Amino acid sequence: MFLRKTYCTFKLSVLKGIVFVFGLNYTFKLNESVCCPSLCLADVSATVRGLQSIFQEQEMTENVHDSEGHGYLATFVGKNGRFAILRMHSHGLVTFDLQCLEGDDVAQVDNLLNALEKKLKALLDGNIQRIKRLPALMRGSDVDRYWPTADGRLMEYDIDEAVYEKDSAYQNIKILHSRQFGNMLILNGDVNLAESDLPYTQAIMGSGKEHYAGKEVLILGGGDGGILHEAVKLKPKMITMLVIDGCRKHMRKTCGNVLDNLKGDCYEILVQDCVPVLKKFAEQGRTFDYVINDLTAVPISTAPEEDSTWEFLRLILDLSIRVLRPGGKYFTQGNCVNLTDALSEYEKLLCRLSCKVDFSKEMVCVPSYMELYPF
Amino acid sequence: MFLRKTYCTFKLSVLKGIVFVFGLNYTFKLNESVCCPSLCLADVSATVRGLQSIFQEQEMTENVHDSEGHGYLATFVGKNGRFAILRMHSHGLVTFDLQCLEGDDVAQVDNLLNALEKKLKALLDGNIQRIKRLPALMRGSDVDRYWPTADGRLMEYDIDEAVYEKDSAYQNIKILHSRQFGNMLILNGDVNLAESDLPYTQAIMGSGKEHYAGKEVLILGGGDGGILHEAVKLKPKMITMLVIDGCRKHMRKTCGNVLDNLKGDCYEILVQDCVPVLKKFAEQGRTFDYVINDLTAVPISTAPEEDSTWEFLRLILDLSIRVLRPGGKYFTQGNCVNLTDALSEYEKLLCRLSCKVDFSKEMVCVPSYMELYPF
Numbered sequence: 031m032f033l034r035k036t037y038c039t040f041k042l043s044v045l046k047g048i049v050f051v052f053g054l055n056y057t058f059k060l061n062e063s064v065c066c067p068s069l070c071l072a073d074v075s076a077t078v079r080g081l082q083s084i085f086q087e088q089e090m091t092e093n094v095h096d097s098e099g100h101g102y103l104a105t106f107v108g109k110n111g112r113f114a115i116l117r118m119h120s121h122g123l124v125t126f127d128l129q130c131l132e133g134d135d136v137a138q139v140d141n142l143l144n145a146l147e148k149k150l151k152a153l154l155d156g157n158i159q160r161i162k163r164l165p166a167l168m169r170g171s172d173v174d175r176y177w178p179t180a181d182g183r184l185m186e187y188d189i190d191e192a193v194y195e196k197d198s199a200y201q202n203i204k205i206l207h208s209r210q211f212g213n214m215l216i217l218n219g220d221v222n223l224a225e226s227d228l229p230y231t232q233a234i235m236g237s238g239k240e241h242y243a244g245k246e247v248l249i250l251g252g253g254d255g256g257i258l259h260e261a262v263k264l265k266p267k268m269i270t271m272l273v274i275d276g277c278r279k280h281m282r283k284t285c286g287n288v289l290d291n292l293k294g295d296c297y298e299i300l301v302q303d304c305v306p307v308l309k310k311f312a313e314q315g316r317t318f319d320y321v322i323n324d325l326t327a328v329p330i331s332t333a334p335e336e337d338s339t340w341e342f343l344r345l346i347l348d349l350s351i352r353v354l355r356p357g358g359k360y361f362t363q364g365n366c367v368n369l370t371d372a373l374s375e376y377e378k379l380l381c382r383l384s385c386k387v388d389f390s391k392e393m394v395c396v397p398s399y400m401e402l403y404p405f
Numbered sequence: 406m407f408l409r410k411t412y413c414t415f416k417l418s419v420l421k422g423i424v425f426v427f428g429l430n431y432t433f434k435l436n437e438s439v440c441c442p443s444l445c446l447a448d449v450s451a452t453v454r455g456l457q458s459i460f461q462e463q464e465m466t467e468n469v470h471d472s473e474g475h476g477y478l479a480t481f482v483g484k485n486g487r488f489a490i491l492r493m494h495s496h497g498l499v500t501f502d503l504q505c506l507e508g509d510d511v512a513q514v515d516n517l518l519n520a521l522e523k524k525l526k527a528l529l530d531g532n533i534q535r536i537k538r539l540p541a542l543m544r545g546s547d548v549d550r551y552w553p554t555a556d557g558r559l560m561e562y563d564i565d566e567a568v569y570e571k572d573s574a575y576q577n578i579k580i581l582h583s584r585q586f587g588n589m590l591i592l593n594g595d596v597n598l599a600e601s602d603l604p605y606t607q608a609i610m611g612s613g614k615e616h617y618a619g620k621e622v623l624i625l626g627g628g629d630g631g632i633l634h635e636a637v638k639l640k641p642k643m644i645t646m647l648v649i650d651g652c653r654k655h656m657r658k659t660c661g662n663v664l665d666n667l668k669g670d671c672y673e674i675l676v677q678d679c680v681p682v683l684k685k686f687a688e689q690g691r692t693f694d695y696v697i698n699d700l701t702a703v704p705i706s707t708a709p710e711e712d713s714t715w716e717f718l719r720l721i722l723d724l725s726i727r728v729l730r731p732g733g734k735y736f737t738q739g740n741c742v743n744l745t746d747a748l749s750e751y752e753k754l755l756c757r758l759s760c761k762v763d764f765s766k767e768m769v770c771v772p773s774y775m776e777l778y779p780f
Contacts (some may be wrong), residue, residue, distance in 0.1 A: 093468065093480075100486030105468075111475030115490065117504070123545035127502075129492070131475065162737070164542070164551055165559045175558075176539055183550075183561035184540045188743055210742045210776060220512065229770070292409035368497045368563055395604070400560070400775040401585060 074102050074118045074401040080153040081116070084145050090114065110134045120157075162205065173206070177221050179401045180366035187214070187398075198275045205280040211398040213280050215254050223254045224398035225283035231256040233394040234322060234361050242266045248311075250304050250346065250351065251325035252275055255285025262288060262297055269297035270318075272304035308349035317355040323347075323362040332375050344379060351385050360387075367393060367399045432533060449477050449493045455528040456491070459520050465489065469476040485509045497534075499525065525657055548581070552596050554776045555741035562589070562773075564685055573650045580655040586773040588655050590629050598629045599773035600658035606631040609697055609736050617641045623686075623693040623728065625679050625721065626700035630660025639661060644672035645693075647679035683724040692730040698722075698737040708748050719754060726760050735762075741776045 069232030085092060090106035097103040102118040111131040118124050127147060130139050143163065160352060165186070169173065175189045187208050196399050204216040209384040212225030223230055232238060235257060242264035249271040255278065261269055276299070277387050292299045300307060304325070311317075323346060326339065350360050364373055415493060460467060461476050465481035472478040477493040486506040493499050497639060500692035501521060505514050518538065524613060526533060540561070543550065550564045579591040587600030597723040598605055610632060624632050624646040630653065636644050653664030653675070666672045677701065686692075701714065725735050739748055 043700070054697070091471075093470065095468065095480065095482050095488075096466075097486060097488075098484065100514065103488060103491075104483070105480055107470050107472060107478070109473065111472060111494075113470075113478060113490070113492070114489070115480075115504075117488070119486075119506070123505075125544055129490075129500075131494075157685040160549070162549065164546075165553050165557050167539070167559070168492075169500055169537075174535070174537065176537070178540050182540050183563060184542070185560060186558040188556065188558060188776075212584075224772075317641060390476065395601075395770055395772040401563075 074120075077104060077118065077124075077150070077153050077334060078104070081146065081149055084142070084149055085114075087145075088112075088142055092194070110378060112139075114203050127215045177216065178217075179399070180220075181368040181401070182400075185400050187211075189214070193280055200274050203275060203277070208398065212283055214398055215277055215281060221398055223284065225281055226397040227284075228256070228260075229394055230396045230399075231260050231284075231364075233392065233396075234324060235260060236359065236361060237394075240320070240359070242320065245319035246270075246317075247320045247322065248272070248350075250308075250321065250323045250350070252322070254281050255289040256281075257322055258297060258299070258322055259284065259286045262294065266296055271297065271299045272307050273299060273301060274303060275299070287365070289372055305345065305349070308346070308353060312349060312352040317353055317358070319355055319358050321350045321358070321360045323350060325358065332371050340375075340379075343376075347379070349382065351383060351387065358379075364391065366399075368401070419652065431569075451530050452499075452525070453477060453479070456521065456524055459524055460518070463487075463517055487495045487514075494633065499539075502704065504560075522752055552591065552594075554774070555595075556743040556776070558776075560775050561578070562586075564589070567578055568655055575649050577654070578650060579653065580652070583773065587658055590656060596773055598631060598656070598659065600656055601772040602659075602774075602776075603631070603635075604769055605738075605771045605774075606635050608767065608771075609738055610635060611697060611736060612767060612769075616697070617695065620694035621645075621692075622695045622697065623647070623724070623725075625683075625696065625698045627697070629656050630664040631656075632697055632699060633672060633674075634659065634661045634752045637669065641671055646672065646674045647677060647682050648674060649676065649678060651676070680720065680724070683721070683728060687724055687727040692728050694730055694733050696725045696729050696733070698725060698735065707746050715750075715754075718751075722754070722758065726758060739766065741774075741778070 040173070082092070085106050088108055090108040090112070093105045093107075095103045095105065097117075101120045102116070103352050104116045106112075106114040106116070108114070110133075111129075112134065113129045115127045116124075117126075126143075127386065128139065147161065147163075151161075173189050175186050176184065177187055178184055185345050187206075188210055189206045189208050191207040192204070193207050193213055194205050195202070206214050206216060208214050208222060208224060208226075210226070214224040215222040232240060235242075243260060243266065245266050245268040247261055247266050249269060251273060252271060253260060253273045253276045255276065258271055276289050279283060288294065288297070289299070292301070326343065331338075347360075354360055364376065367373075377389075380387060412428065442484040449698065458468070460481050463483055465483040465487070468480045468482075472492075476495045477491070481489040481491070483489070485508075486504075487509065488504045489500045491499075492501075501518075503514065503518065511587060519562075522536065522538075526536075548564050548567050550561050551559065552562055553559055562581075563584040563586075564581045565584055567579070568582050568588055569578070571578050576593050581589050581591060582700045583589050583599060583601075585601070587690045589599040590597040610617075616637060618641065620641050622636055622641050622644040624636070624644060626648060627633060627646060628648045628651045631649065633644060633646055651664050663669065663672070663675070667676070700721060707715075722735075729735055739751065742748075753763070755762060
């Protein structure tokens with residue numbers, strides 16, 4: 031979602047009082063008995079009158095808008111750039127949104143919300159079915175904390191530092207620091223791997239049930255170095271890794287020192303696009319006991335705009351099967367367990383391969399993903 | 406956060422077009438070069454003029470508000486109850502919020518946002534540092550999807566059904582169904598355990614490193630039945646469980662059938678407040694090899710309003726240690742790893758116990774918590 035992002039050198043202190051917008055969202059839902067349209071108009075008008083004193087105390091100027099028949103709608107401009115929106119829908123939903131700038135008095139803002147809640151409780155005594163106050167959305171902050179899940183749900187991470195950002199020839203690379211997950215690698219806006227995510231690496235290597243000793247292994251992608259770092263411990267004969275961007279500095283808990291050199295005792299890293307190399311291996315008849323594809327997740331949808339990703343996935347799968355020894359194994363990640371259409375499309379694709387394959391899947395909880403993933 | 410909530414019998418079809426509010430949030434952040442105050446006014450005025458055609462096409466009526474020196478602030482009322490807020494802050498942040506009611510034409514709404522993004526990109530060509538479009542916040546829905554983490558971050562769960570809700574004599578009990586985590590038990594608004602959360606149960610039982618065979622075990626709380634269900638498999642001599650509310654129907658993946666009867670081959674469930682029972686056990690000199698406290702998490706803060714929870718925690722800890730055999734073990738959960746003050750307060754408390762204890766902790770990823778927890 032980032033466009034032409036230059037490396038950001040702002041510090042939070044520079045932003046103080048300027049571009050930080052909180053949105054505090056409040057929702058009141060009323061009982062069915064109050065939601066009956068015949069009761070509504072009287073209720074709304076009494077409630078609005080009852081709330082006016084709070085906004086007057088806060089020196090907020092009211093503007094009532096013509097909602098064209100969609101309930102009561104008013105906005106309030108206050109001091110320090112505060113702006114509020116109060117809506118009362120004709121079937122019993124009241125929403126209140128308050129925008130404040132960074133540097134505003136948080137205690138005062140809390141007081142306003144608490145006073146509003148208290149007054150509404152008194153005015154609608156016994157008729158409130160639910161009150162929900164959501165955490166503030168912070169916008170325009172130097173450190174972006176919102177990274178939705180693959181199935182489009184809003185997630186706020188505990189990110190406290192933007193560690194690194196660069197547009198490589200292939201993708202936008204970000205490293206953000208999460209208080210609990212450590213450094214997180216974000217590629218083109220997708221959370222890829224955090225230092226907490228050993229379970230991801232273990233899962234994509236077969237969850238500890240494989241015997242890598244003496245075997246030949248091909249890793250596609252895996253630029254965070256996690257798979258290579260774990261694999262070398264298992265004494266394979268040789269690991270070949272094909273990667274475009276590597277991250278050797280900021281994810282040391284994941285990669286250890288395996289990315290410091292392109293060659294080690296039992297591994298070689300080729301910094302090349304994997305497609306031509308895979309084609310060359312296939313032509314040469316070079317084969318592997320294990321192929322681990324850590325390039326890209328299953329596309330999030332089966333919509334036409336994902337066609338090229340599916341095409342790439344099919345190509346890689348086909349080439350991987352061609353360089354796999356009989357009895358060899360191919361490991362890859364799926365995508366969020368909720369993307370059922372995309373996952374079943376992927377399974378159909380596995381059934382249509384030129385060479386017959388067996389496959390199995392396992393659901394794994396990857397800490398920083400905040401959703402279950404099949405591997 | 407729920408007050409006097411009656412059991413909700415709304416179906417989503419009844420709500421259609423009525424009380425469902427989307428909030429689509431858009432944030433544009435500009436480069437430093439554009440953020441310079443001297444450039445701003447001209448920029449803002451040109452940008453506003455450039456955007457007007459989009460709002461006119463959408464038949465939205467503009468209201469410009471006096472922000473009292475805090476940038477450009479306009480609201481737009483459209484058809485179908487649509488309402489938008491556009492703010493341009495003087496240092497380069499542009500936010501756009503759009504509220505729509507359920508039943509609105511989603512494609513049309515998307516088109517509006519896309520047109521706005523395209524126009525802003527054209528108007529601010531090359532000067533946009535970041536564009537961020539957040540998923541819509543759904544408010545007033547029958548199925549509440551927002552359950553913040555212990556450290557107050559916004560999390561949207563994939564909840565698709567409200568399975569059960571009741572106020573017991575002690576607490577508000579909700580069972581909500583998550584597509585990926587299964588049924589989730591929510592007590593007083595806190596996510597307690599989901600059917601996916603065997604790692605929680607395993608962690609609070611010592612992560613598979615304990616030998617329960619032939620031992621006497623005391624479980625405090627654990628009304629979801631997870632600990633009891635796992636413990637009976639390990640052939641202990643006797644398990645005593647003290648619980649106030651049990652959930653035997655909706656979390657079968659967690660409890661199996663162990664809650665169907667209050668007595669089993671090697672367990673007894675006492676549906677009683679644990680404090681008097683623990684006091685009685687202590688007076689009688691009754692002791693256990695393992696005490697597993699699954700009653701309450703460490704309070705989220707060390708603020709005075711949490712004093713009573715800390716007091717309760719101290720009391721339970723003290724009584725538990727009194728009924729623990731020499732060499733026995735006490736297991737409990739901590740709280741979100743980010744609540745460092747509360748967790749270190751808890752560790753201080755452990756060091757001040759009348760009887761000297763050793764303790765260790767382990768960080769665990771509980772799928773439905775979406776944050777790391779020490780045990």
